[in-house]
Structures are given as structure tokens and as C-alpha cells.
Amino acid sequence: xxxxxxxxxxxxxxxxxxxxxxxxxxxxxxxxxxxxxxxxxxxxxxxxxxxxxxxxxxxxxxxxxxxxxxxxxxxxxxxxxxxxxxxxxxxxxxxxxxxxxxxxxxxxxxxxxxxxxxxxxxxxxxx
Amino acid sequence: xxxxxxxxxxxxxxxxxxxxxxxxxxxxxxxxxxxxxxxxxxxxxxxxxxxxxxxxxxxxxxxxxxxxxxxxxxxxxxxxxxxxxxxxxxxxxxxxxxxxxxxxxxxxxxxxxxxxxxxxxxxxxxxxxxxxxxxxxxxxxxxxxxxxxxxxxxxxxxxxxxxxxxxxxxxxxxxxxxxxxxxxxxxxxxxx
Numbered sequence: 033x034x035x036x037x038x039x040x041x042x043x044x045x046x047x048x049x050x051x052x053x054x055x056x057x058x059x060x061x062x063x064x065x066x067x068x069x070x071x072x073x074x075x076x077x078x079x080x081x082x083x084x085x086x087x088x089x090x091x092x093x094x095x096x097x098x099x100x101x102x103x104x105x106x107x108x109x110x111x112x113x114x115x116x117x118x119x120x121x122x123x124x125x126x127x128x129x130x131x132x133x134x135x136x137x138x139x140x141x142x143x144x145x146x147x148x149x150x151x152x153x154x155x156x157x158x159x
Numbered sequence: 160x161x162x163x164x165x166x167x168x169x170x171x172x173x174x175x176x177x178x179x180x181x182x183x184x185x186x187x188x189x190x191x192x193x194x195x196x197x198x199x200x201x202x203x204x205x206x207x208x209x210x211x212x213x214x215x216x217x218x219x220x221x222x223x224x225x226x227x228x229x230x231x232x233x234x235x236x237x238x239x240x241x242x243x244x245x246x247x248x249x250x251x252x253x254x255x256x257x258x259x260x261x262x263x264x265x266x267x268x269x270x271x272x273x274x275x276x277x278x279x280x281x282x283x284x285x286x287x288x289x290x291x292x293x294x295x296x297x298x299x300x301x302x303x304x305x306x307x308x309x310x311x312x313x314x315x316x317x318x319x320x321x322x323x324x325x326x327x328x329x330x331x332x333x334x335x336x337x338x339x340x341x342x343x344x345x346x347x348x349x350x351x
Contacts, residue, residue: 050267053260060257092271097327121268121332128343130328132350139347141340142332143223143264146257148340 035158037062039085044068044075044101045119046093050142054088054119057146061153072096076104079111086157091120091127099131106135115156119144196293200286201311209279216272219333227265234258271331278320285314 041063043054051068058066067082069075071093079087087105089098096104098118105111118131121142128139137156140148234255243251289312313321324330338346 045267047267047270049263053264056260057257060253092329092331097329099327121271122328122330123332123337123339123343124328124330125338125342125346127328128338128346129350132347139343141338141343142268143261144340145261 035062035154036085038065039063039157040065040067040082041086041088042067042069042075042078042084044070044072044087044089044093044098046070046090050090054149057149060146061150072098072101072104075101079105079114084114086153087114087116088119089116091118091122091131099127099134102131102134102136117152117156119149193294196290196312199293199312200290201313204311205283205286209283213276213279215333216276220269220272223265223269227262230258230262234262268332272333275331282314282317282320285317286312289314 041058043051043058043066045051045054045068048070051070055066055068067078067084069078072089073096075087075089076096078084087101089101091098098120102116102118105114105116112135115137116135117138117140118136119140119142120127123141131139138152140152237255238252241248241251293312
């Protein structure tokens with residue numbers, strides 16, 4: 033599947049190590065326009081300032097969790113169609129179902145590898 | 160001995176017995192209070208749930224740290240032992256660098272697990288402080304709010320954290336009920 037590697041991506045995670053890992057993996061996949069935010073509140077600010085082609089977010093963050101960010105994005109007329117992938121260690125059945133019902137496009141369980149990230153991005157954004 | 164039993168009790172004996180009975184009554188009341196206070200520590204919750212989770216988290220931290228170190232060492236050894244040249248060498252380097260980056264994600268997971276351990280220790284500390292206040296030893300803090308028969312010495316920090324975690328479904332990595340990526344994918348495909 034062909035991916036539009038010019039699309040801007042927002043990575044949201046409160047662990048800087050994880051942000052670096054995801055950004056490096058995205059760079060290897062060809063994505064150059066990658067921004068980051070350290071929690072849902074900071075992410076919402078960025079989403080309102082720039083149009084992103086994809087949000088990759090952690091769940092467990094403070095003060096605003098990735099789940100809350102997802103719900104805010106889906107309830108905002110200007111953002112509701114933004115593709116959203118949850119990359120998280122919260123891997124209970126109820127979390128996955130809640131995220132799906134809230135409108136997440138895909139769900140990756142940490143730890144993950146580059147291939148999983150690539151497959152999920154293709155599934156969400158592939159032509 | 161028989162004489163002393165039959166002898167009518169002297170007024171001072173009666174006073175002693177009354178005093179002892181009062182003391183025993185006071186001790187019994189205090190013991191009942193202590194028993195209630197101990198039960199409000201939530202000992203079973205601490206022993207079976209919280210400490211159990213701490214053991215799991217620390218073991219997982221050890222396991223993931225060991226696994227990450229092995230991955231990093233293997234990648235380094237592969238690169239040092241490489242005999243490829245040109246493009247083949249570049250591909251090998253790229254592949255091993257991916258492995259190194261993926262291995263570094265252990266820091267995120269171990270960080271979340273250790274944070275959960277810290278929160279558990281803080282909660283236990285808070286409960287013990289309230290317990291100390293209730294049994295009036297040391298510098299304890301009295302339990303605020305209504306106290307019912309099933310009240311556990313849950314401090315404000317523990318209560319707020321538990322409420323936030325439940326509301327946001329934030330419970331951290333692994334542990335009981337965690338599911339692998341394949342199950343997540345299946346759930347994703349079958350949940351409407």
C-alpha cells in the first residue's frame with residue numbers, strides 16, 4: 033500500500049524515550065514532518081494550530097489521557113476525521129473496546145516493533 | 160485457703176475487684192478499637208492485591224530490563240562480527256539499529272510499572288499514618304470524613320488516584336487481564 037509520507041504526524045507520549053523511538057521509526061518509514069506533545073492538552077493545542085494526517089498517542093498520560101484526547105478529537109468538528117492510532121501499554125479488553133467505541137482507528141500494544149507500526153499506519157492511512 | 164474463700168469480702172477487696180473489672184473493661188474496649196483500626200488498614204487488600212501487584216511489576220521490570228540488555232548486546236555483537244560490505248552491511252546496520260530502538264521501549268514500560276509500585280507504597284504509607292492517628296501513636300493523621308464499619312484507611316491521595324484511574328481506565332502495563340496484540344486485533348475487527 034502506498035503511504036503519503038509527506039503528511040504531518042503528531043506523536044503524543046509523556047515518555048521522551050518513547051517519543052524518540054516512534055519518531056525514529058517514522059523517519060525510517062519515510063515520514064519527515066513529525067511533531068510531538070507530552071500529553072493530551074498539549075496535543076489538542078497543536079492539533080488546533082496545524083492539520084495533521086495522523087495522531088499516534090499513548091493512553092496513560094497526565095493531566096489529559098490519550099483516551100480523553102481521542103474523545104475530544106472525535107467531538108471537535110474540525111478534527112473528528114483525523115486518523116488516530118493508540119500506542120499503549122493499557123492492554124485490557126475493556127480498554128480496547130472503549131477506544132474502538134470512542135472512534136480510534138487502530139490500537140498497538142507496547143512493546144511493539146517497526147513492522148507492527150508500519151502495518152497499522154498502512155491500515156489506517158494507506159491508499 | 161478455704162478460710163479465705165468463706166471469709167466475707169473486705170471493702171478494700173471489693174474496691175480492688177471493681178477497679179480490675181473497670182480496667183479489664185477499658186482494655187476490652189481499647190482492643191476492640193484496635194481490632195477495628197487494624198481491619199480498616201485493609202490488610203487483605205494490601206497483602207493479596209497491592210503487594211501481589213508489586214511483586215508482578217518488579218519481576219516484569221527485571222525481565223524486561225534483562226531482555227532489553229540482551230537485545231542490545233546481540234545487536235552490538237552482530238555488528239562487530241559483521242563480514243558484509245557495501246549495501247549488505249548498510250542493511251545489517253539498519254536492521255540492528257531498529258532492534259536497538261525497539262529495545263529502548265523497555266524504559267517506558269518499566270517506568271510505568273515502577274510508578275505504580277511507588278503509588279502503592281505511598282498508599283500504604285498513608286494508611287499507616289491514618290492508623291497511627293487512630294490508635295494515637297506517633298504523628299498520625301486522623302481519618303477525615305464519615306467513618307462506617309467497612310471504612311478503609313484510604314488517604315486522600317490514594318482515593319483521588321484510584322478515582323482518576325478508574326474514570327480514565329488507566330491501570331498501566333501488563334498484569335492480570337492484559338492481552339497480546341493478536342487478541343487486540345481480533346477484538347478490533349469484531350467490535351462494532
